[in-house]
Amino acid sequence: MTGVPLSAYLVLALVLFCIGLYGALTKRNAVIVLISIELMLNAANINLVAFSKFGVTPSITGQVFSLFTITIAAAEAAVGLAILMSLYRNRKTVNVDEMDIMKH
Amino acid sequence: MNVYLLSLLVFSPLLGILMISLMPKKEERTIKQFGFFGTLPPLILSFFLCSQYYSGVALSAFSIKVDWIRFGNLEMYDPKLFAVNYELGLDGLSLSFILLTTIVSSLAAMASIYIKQGWKGYYLLFLILEIGMLGVFTAENLILFFIFFEMTLVPAFFLIGRWGFLEREKASYYFLIYNGIGSAVLLVAILILFARTGTTNIAALTQMMTMGGVSLFAPISSSMKYGLCLAFLIAFAIKLPVFPFHSWMVRVHAEAHPSIVMVHAGVLLKIGAYGIIRFAMGIFPEQYESLALALVLMGVISFLYGAWLAMVQTDFKLVLAYSSISHMGIVMMGLGALNEAGLQGAVFQVISHGLIAALLFFLVGALYERTGSTMLPNLGGLARSMPVFSGFLLACGLASLGLPGMSGFISEFMVFLGLFKGQPLLAAIAVIGLIFTAIYILRAVMLMTFGKNDSLEEKEKRDIEGWELVPALVLLGLIIAIGVYPNLLGGPIQSTIEAVMLALGGR
């Protein structure tokens, strides 16, 4: 069977991860930063699934883990957006640059 | 019984700690008594050890080794690898240091009667300090050594910072900063050794480095060994201390309470010399040998520099502080001489200075109690109002300047004997220091005791008496005993010195 080779999955994941990393480190809008973080998590998920099929000992573990990650990522996004909302309410901004003080 | 004896010795001050911690804060008298009694178990045990040694029991019989911490999973190669065991052991050298520790601690605990407040905390910290000191001299591996080493730093920091004179807090920060840097360097060196060899056992390391034993890992290059040797030397040179690392010690001597300084000058500084002999010299003999000239140079500079500065001080405590630097310079010169006479002289000097400094600071404490001042211009004529005190002060001063019949002479004589063989030119420069020593000691002692004007107020005129005679007599007795019959101390340390010399090339 001539399927898609492992390296293709990994390259896709790498590209996604780099985009995510770039976004998380450079974008000023907090919503974009959160989205970028989601991108990185999903890059990791692709890797997990890819290795669960093409790894040294293929098993279901990788897929199970990616399910966990998706769930947790959803929770994390919810919490993150909630914090963002309250920040916005208090500071009237979603700009990451301006969120450099812990206390109010 | 035998194998637990050392652990019992090291941790026996815990008994005192337990008793004191159960007591109410206000019970000054009881706390002081128990504080003193708390130092007795180690004293008795160390005497017992000593008697065992003289009755012919091999000191190795007291070694104890218990598995403790293990890193990694390398049992299949060698169960010794990456294991930090709880191992205590003893040889002639550490036995003499332990005796020094227990004796000086007990006497210092006695002298701590002069402490005016916070007795409970004081004695708790004091006894913890004693555990640390005893542990340092018995630890058989570097990690354990380091733990006990740090255990001396923390109580000492608080003891200096809380119960001293006016600038005590500054002094204790100096103490902390310098010793902190020293410990950091020491820790790095220990960890590198551990990572590279898989063991911290001193005997195993010595074997590995000197005999070229097999290591599982890549061999350590010689420049790495230089670096490690240097790291040990720096760490312990700060502790000793020698020029230019000395300024913390001057402050500590001047600002800490005299009974703390008794322990500090008497024992804590000696860890530096002990460490150099054990680690720098023992583990890296080849590298040590090529660094020896620098050590001698540092020793000579400290010896002369300390003596010179001691000549111009106006505070008796500062005279003693600089004199300690000067005397530690002698230790360094002996260690750098690279022969038996020098090394043995250095060990003698360490022990002898421990006793002499303890006695001198005890006298300072007794004096301060009466006069409230140790400034030389304020003092004078004490020979009339306090003849016994003055006698002790003079005797101790003479011991400090190396009068024959006292321990100081034996050590200075041997160090110079060794140094004239090893580095004749530097030795010839250094002997001038002997004259300076005489000058500053006599200047200080005579300013205090001679002269017409009596500095004491009428109500303060009481000589040292009663219990105060005990520390003075015990210490002076030991100083004279070693001075008159040096083989008393020479015997036990002989085997250790021979072993170290053998690794150095047996010269």
Next chain:
Amino acid sequence: MMENAWLIPIFPLVTFLVLLLSGGRLRERGAYIGIIFTLASFVLSVLALVERLTAPTYKTTMDWLSIGGTQLTAGFEINQLNALMLVIVSFVSLLVQIYSLGYMKGEERFSTFYAYLGFFTFAMLGLVMAPNLVQLYFFWELVGVGSFLLIGFYFYRQEAKDAAKKAFIMTRIGDVGLLIGIILLFWETGSFEYEEIFQAVQAGVIPDGSITLIAILIFIGAVGKSGQFPLHTWLPDAMEGPTPVSALIHAATMVAAGVYLVATMFPLFLASDAAMQVVAVTGGFTAIFAASIATVQKDIKRVLAYSTISQLGFMMLALGTAGYVAGVFHLMTHAFFKALLFLAAGSVIHAIHTQDIERMGGLWGRLKWTGPLFLAGTLAISGFPLLSGFFSKDEILMAAWANGNYFLFSLAVITSFLTAFYMFRLFFMIFAGESRIQAEQVKESPAIMLLPMLVLGILAVVGGYIQTPWFGTFLGEWLVEGNEAVLGSGHSEGPVWIMLLAVLIALAGIFLAYMIYAKTKLPREWLVKKDSTLYRILENKFYIDEIYYFTIVQLIKGIGLFLSYVERFIIGGLVTTVTGSIEGLGKIGSKLQSGQVQQYGMIAFLGLAVLLVIFALTGGYLR
């Protein structure tokens, strides 16, 4: 008896300990303890000497300190020289202690004084019994401490305090030289024992240069102890101690230790011509130097002090010109007559309570015993014919002549003249002429003080007859017995005119002093004007003290001050720099703490990248 000789120094030590521990409670009774114990050591010393006259040298040792494979030993030895020294030391000490019973009467710290005397005697006896150099050095320093305690006995007096300190430090300078010499000798010969050292020296295993160096270093020790130029300045100042102490320290014991040291190490010195030359020249120069100062001093004890320095110079001169017997012989006679002179001077001071000889005079009739005894001592030291000093001085002149060093010989002759002159100047100024003191106040000293003086007086007169050109040279032959090859013969032969010259010189000196100070036929300024430069130089002892003060002392103080600035600013600055830079680092660190999460993330990412690169390059291990 000789195997029990170790008891000799122990007795005075026991005195010291007993009196010290009794803490002054014994008061005057302490003196009797001291005297009894010293008597015991004197008796033992005499017994040992008598036995040594016939028996061979006795030596015993035990292990004392092991350094690696080398064993240092401690023990004692009784040979000719130290048997003689034991008797001299214990005898003079005994007499001084008896004398002090009278002299120190009423002193508050009576038993302390005897304790110190005991300690000093112990150290000195230990010194002369030492069979090796380490032990010698051991007691050598203890002698220094003993003298320190005794000189500083009146601790509340500023002068006594300074004198004691000076004595200790000046002799310490010499001691350091001795210490280096001993150590170098050990590395050359591998031993501290006299015998082995001398064997090595004779076997010629030591290079010539080293022998000279070592011998000179050892001689520096002797220079310090024996008050030779340039380390002599402590000795006159040491007169601040009680007068009996001066008699003990400056006549028979401590200052003689230097001469004893050179005599003991004589084979070593003989092996180096240069070292012998140094000894002889130093001795000769010191002799005339100190004698010239003594001619103008006004303090009775200071005159005697400079006289002591001068006489010690004589002994060194003798030893340096290979006159072993002459040096030791003069050491012995000097011990008797100088002790006598000091005790007599003490008696004078005791009677009139001043030490200034310009305020004395006309005491001859008042002090019926002290006067003649003082005269006997003065005659003996001046080399008046048939008294002890005459024979020993004659022996020295012979030795110098026989050695062929005519310059030193003439120095010695001039010094003899000066000696006779200043001693009789002293004598006449005290005893002749008008009385300047109210008669009622002058009282002769008690019998307890006169008795020791009488004994010493007899010895000062007859002590020389054990070594004369006419009745045999018993002492000399006994001293060199079994060692003639090294030490030379027991007697130096020389032309007869030397003896005549010595007599004439002595008489000339006495006559001149008589004319100036007794008859006052010649004005006092006949020789030197009082306001002339020469007089001022002599009166101020060649300004040696001042020179030392303004050069060495100031230099040391200056450097000390300089170093304390170094300590404060450079070392202190170093510490401030370290703490400052750590603080600065912290400040930079807190600036990095910007709150910009993205920045943190970037740094973390870069750090990871660097770590990965290192890992890729090294494989994870530092080499």
